[in-house]
Amino acid sequence: MKPEDGYIAFIVNPMAGSSSNKPIGRRFAAYLRDRGFDVRTNPTMYMEHAAELAERASSDYDCALIVAVGGDGTIREVAHGLEGSDKPLMMVPHGTENLLASELGFDEKLDTLIRTFEAQYTRPLDLGKSNDRCFTSIAGFGFDGQVVDRVHRQRTGHITHLDYFWPIWRSLSEYKFRPMMVRVDGEEIFDGPGLVFVGNISRYSVGLKILEQADFGDGLLDVCIYKCASRRHLARHSIMTLFKGHSKSSDVIYRQGKDIHVSSEHADIFTQIDGDPGPPLPAHITVIPSAVNVMVPEGAKPAGIKTRILRALS
Numbered sequence: 001m002k003p004e005d006g007y008i009a010f011i012v013n014p015m016a017g018s019s020s021n022k023p024i025g026r027r028f029a030a031y032l033r034d035r036g037f038d039v040r041t042n043p044t045m046y047m048e049h050a051a052e053l054a055e056r057a058s059s060d061y062d063c064a065l066i067v068a069v070g071g072d073g074t075i076r077e078v079a080h081g082l083e084g085s086d087k088p089l090m091m092v093p094h095g096t097e098n099l100l101a102s103e104l105g106f107d108e109k110l111d112t113l114i115r116t117f118e119a120q121y122t123r124p125l126d127l128g129k130s131n132d133r134c135f136t137s138i139a140g141f142g143f144d145g146q147v148v149d150r151v152h153r154q155r156t157g158h159i160t161h162l163d164y165f166w167p168i169w170r171s172l173s174e175y176k177f178r179p180m181m182v183r184v185d186g187e188e189i190f191d192g193p194g195l196v197f198v199g200n201i202s203r204y205s206v207g208l209k210i211l212e213q214a215d216f217g218d219g220l221l222d223v224c225i226y227k228c229a230s231r232r233h234l235a236r237h238s239i240m241t242l243f244k245g246h247s248k249s250s251d252v253i254y255r256q257g258k259d260i261h262v263s264s265e266h267a268d269i270f271t272q273i274d275g276d277p278g279p280p281l282p283a284h285i286t287v288i289p290s291a292v293n294v295m296v297p298e299g300a301k302p303a304g305i306k307t308r309i310l311r312a313l314s
């Protein structure tokens with residue numbers, strides 16, 4: 001990409017991540033300006049604003065590239081705004097978890113961003129859609145939905161991994177294992193108490209490889225259901241997942257599909273999409289294949305659990 005190709009639109013969430021003093025986005029913008037690029041920074045005022053800014057940039061002939069600086073929520077909104085456009089998206093991970101960026105092989109180093117920008121290697125990214133809300137990574141139904149709801153209700157600004165501690169603890173002690181029903185491509189595959197995950201990336205929070213066969217560009221969504229009715233059972237599932245043995249377990253259902261329904265007779269089941277509160281049940285989840293072109297580090301692999309824990313501690 002050359003400066004003559006057009007300007008670069010930065011869409012920046014000033015609230016993302018654990019603090020505002022990690023200036024990786026600003027350093028990357030400075031690098032681009034030094035090389036003669038016209039960088040135009042747009043801070044987001046509210047969540048959907050990122051999608052509106054991205055949509056505007058995508059239809060602007062003079063814009064050559066969109067850079068999203070923020071966490072998973074910001075990147076999801078920008079991807080949503082770019083859906084169907086051929087303008088490339090580059091992400092600068094600046095959130096607490098950065099699930100999608102980590103899956104694509106980004107770390108939080110400026111060198112990686114520069115290398116990715118220089119190589120111009122892009123891949124198509126599918127999007128999921130739960131009712132009318134887009135997601136890039138993982139939609140969760142039940143336990144993790146409740147954790148996300150608690151984190152969000154107490155959120156006042158930047159959050160860290162520590163802000164998840166009490167919500168997880170309280171959800172563990174109070175969670176009611178309500179039955180849910182799941183259909184994949186017309187076939188009922190589950191009806192009972194459990195945890196349901198639908199998504200496009202292999203690794204979830206702290207790098208847990210829940211949707212282990214997921215590929216973000218294969219046109220399919222992966223579904224993993226943990227049959228689970230007690231805290232003790234949930235603990236066993238967690239340990240199995242940590243040691244990557246869960247999908248062989250007889251009380252785990254693993255499928256791939258394009259059209260997924262999750263429903264329940266109970267109204268108190270929380271859902272989450274990409275770490276934000278999701279739409280209520282019943283949920284109809286579909287895939288939008290090759291929705292966005294994303295620039296990725298060539299040959300990079302998703303970061304593992306150890307790497308992510310070290311990153312969170314640093």
Ligand SMILES: [Mg+2]
Nearest residue numbers: 215216218220
């Ligand atoms: Mg997929």
